[in-house]
Amino acid sequence: MTTADHSKNNGKVPPADETPIVELRGTGKSYGNIRALHGVSLAVHPGKVTCVLGDNGAGKSTLIKIISGLHQHTEGEFLIDGEPVRFSTPREALDRGIATVYQDLATVPLMPVWRNFFLGSEMTKGSWPIRRLDIARMKKTADEELRNMGIVLDDLEQPIGTLSGGQRQCVAIARAVYFGARVLILDEPTAALGVKQSGVVLKYIAAARDRGLGVIFITHNPHHAYMVGDHFNVLRLGTLELSADRSEVSLDELTNHMAGGAELAALKHELAQVSGVDVEELPEPEDLTAPVAATPEGTS
Ligand SMILES: Nc1ncnc2c1ncn2[C@@H]1O[C@H](COP(=O)(O)OP(=O)(O)OP(=O)(O)O)[C@@H](O)[C@H]1O
Ligand SMILES: [Mg+2]
Numbered sequence: 001m002t003t004a005d006h007s008k009n010n011g012k013v014p015p016a017d018e019t020p021i022v023e024l025r026g027t028g029k030s031y032g033n034i035r036a037l038h039g040v041s042l043a044v045h046p047g048k049v050t051c052v053l054g055d056n057g058a059g060k061s062t063l064i065k066i067i068s069g070l071h072q073h074t075e076g077e078f079l080i081d082g083e084p085v086r087f088s089t090p091r092e093a094l095d096r097g098i099a100t101v102y103q104d105l106a107t108v109p110l111m112p113v114w115r116n117f118f119l120g121s122e123m124t125k126g127s128w129p130i131r132r133l134d135i136a137r138m139k140k141t142a143d144e145e146l147r148n149m150g151i152v153l154d155d156l157e158q159p160i161g162t163l164s165g166g167q168r169q170c171v172a173i174a175r176a177v178y179f180g181a182r183v184l185i186l187d188e189p190t191a192a193l194g195v196k197q198s199g200v201v202l203k204y205i206a207a208a209r210d211r212g213l214g215v216i217f218i219t220h221n222p223h224h225a226y227m228v229g230d231h232f233n234v235l236r237l238g239t240l241e242l243s244a245d246r247s248e249v250s251l252d253e254l255t256n257h258m259a260g261g262a263e264l265a266a267l268k269h270e271l272a273q274v275s276g277v278d279v280e281e282l283p284e285p286e287d288l289t290a291p292v293a294a295t296p297e298g299t300s
């Protein structure tokens with residue numbers, strides 16, 4: 001590790017491998033007397049995918065709400081380009097280049113794809129009082145931007161509601177890239193998708209990374225995380241249970257962390273108390289957490 005000089009950025013994008021774009025240092029969040037997050041440290045670098053894994057209630061959404069400006073941390077530090085910040089609205093986070101794609105995408109289903117691409121930031125032409133939407137330019141730009149990301153849609157006039165969930169995620173990713181995001185936060189983008197569509201979304205996560213964005217990828221799925229991730233953070237009950245670079249952890253280890261090998265063993269023990277369950281017939285915890293990718297869903 002080189003020791004970077006964190007003090008002289010003058011607001012410019014720092015070189016990769018030095019000051020992270022986003023950094024948490026011992027950050028936590030309490031809601032009243034519920035401690036949802038505690039002592040979490042992580043860093044997001046340009047051109048890298050930082051994965052955040054964890055079970056239900058582990059604190060994943062709380063973590064991204066802090067970074068995206070929806071909630072404020074109550075403990076530790078939150079830094080952008082090495083400078084401590086405290087956002088009071090998502091707009092402030094956006095102004096610093098942090099874009100969040102939520103699972104329930106904020107799109108208008110009946111509006112065409114190109115219109116959704118520019119929603120809230122429409123291009124106009126002419127000046128007041130005859131200012132109008134510049135429809136031709138918006139269509140052309142949306143088409144170019146989607147193609148730049150390798151997303152080919154037959155018809156940008158089709159209502160976005162007719163696209164598949166995966167395609168909509170991809171449009172949202174391309175949109176964030178176009179509007180100058182430096183950090184892209186994706187909250188469980190593959191959770192509701194089948195195998196093939198998940199693959200498509202993972203491809204665009206990689207495309208965003210290759211364009212130099214720092215990506216924060218939240219997921220339950222260690223297989224999806226491992227396909228694109230550079231660094232893995234596993235949350236459990238609000239604290240970081242694992243923080244490891246790709247070179248430090250195998251897919252099996254990551255899966256085991258996620259599934260909680262010890263918990264599975266305890267579950268097996270509990271089941272042994274229930275009459276009628278033949279514990280000898282149950283698989284070993286390691287088998288339950290082994291990769292299932294060998295038999296892709298839907299093929300049998
Ligand atoms: N606004 C809130 N007020 C009180 N407690 C909250 C609030 N938001 C979250 N929590 C609590 O904080 C903990 C972490 O929740 P969080 O939503 O961050 O988990 P998660 O990892 O996103 O879970 P999931 O996978 O179910 O989305 C939970 O125990 C939850 O009940
Ligand atoms: Mg959540």
